[in-house]
Amino acid sequence: MVYEKRVSKALVLENNTAEDVARAMIESGLQKEPFYIFDMDKAYQFIQHFRKMMPRIKMFYAVKSNDSCMMLKLAAALGVGFDCASPGEIYRILKLK
Incomplete structure (x- = not known):
């Protein structure tokens, strides 16, 4: 089961990987529009690593x-x-x- 919290039109992942969410959305058949998923923690880590x-x-x-x-x-x-x-x-x- 994917647990989520809606923030605007974004999904905030709580204890789920991006892969888990993508799989759940696709398998549910409820998602008719294209979507993308990105990991805010990884974005944060990348920015910090780049700066370092x-x-x-x-x-x-x-x-x-x-x-x-x-x-x-x-x-x-x-x-x-x-x-x-x-x-x-x-x-x-x-x-x-």
Whole structure:
């Protein structure tokens, strides 16, 4: 069984792997729309690892790669800059504040 907590349109995994959630969503037959799953803990760990390995490099996150509000808030909280390719992406980042 997949236990979840809905936050906006995102699912927050609690004691489940991304693979478990994907499998459960597919097998349920209830998910008709495309979806993606990402692991916020791994994103956090990657950012921290990148900073440790390249401390003088300023990291920028391409908003078009995943504009999930949760991912953008994580990046902003960790001081990551943003690579915006459109006025809409700029607006999305400014809305985070």
